[in-house]
Amino acid sequence: MAEHATAYDDPGTPDEISRRTFLARATVTLGGLVGVTLAVSLIGSLVPTEEVLSGTKRWAALEPKEFTALQAGGSSAPMKLYFTHKAQDGYLETESREYVWGLRLTPAEQQQLNADRPDLFAAKGGDVHYPVVSMGFVIFSPICPHLGCRYNWDDGAGKFICPCHGSVYDKLGKHVSGPAPRGLDPLPLREQSGTAEITWIQYETAVSDRIVIAYS
Ligand code: FES
Secondary structure (H helix, E strand, O other): OOOOOOHHHOOOOHHHHHHHHHHHHHHHHHHHHHHHHHHHHHHHHHOOOHHHHHHOOOOEEEOHHHHHHHHHOOOOOOEEEEEEEEEEEOOEEEEEEEEEEEEEOOHHHHHHHHHHOHHHOHHHOOOOOOOOOEOOEEEEOOEOOOOOOEOEEEOOOOEEEOOOOOOEEOOOOOEEEOOOOOOOOEEOEEEEOOEEEEOOOEEOOOOOOOOEEEOO
């Protein structure tokens, strides 16, 4: 009868067994530590830091047609102002035509804005750290702070109204009614070499504080 090799069936001496057990446990523990470290750094990389956020900050030129009309003051109602929105999608840069709402303020309206919307003025403990009114204009993000739908300006009502859940804002962006937790979000505006530019900011929705989640 043929003999079978038995070397691999030999469990070894007690010393060899405990060494193998130790090595096996050490390997599992080390693997676990590496896994946890990778997971922590991965999660960390998903949370946008101030540096990451700042790196994506950019200015976009408003198309001149509507902004010139707003400057001319033909209408005191808010107007849609268009621009080319550039965003980073992984390694790709995408472009789309976007709009913001622009409003030309009278001196009385500027005073009213200060009085009605203390949340916008850092000097009063607000959370917007750029000029809310620039060159006599205020610019609003078109995103509803409730859950992110697009609201519209209703000329008849003289209000901004969101079609999704009925949040209503007055002309100065103050929350009037509906489920939205705060008023409309202003965006930075500046003039650069004769061109009006805005910065697009995405704020967290459904919270009362204004929390930046992205600049593109
Ligand atoms: S998303 Fe505008 S009211 Fe809900």
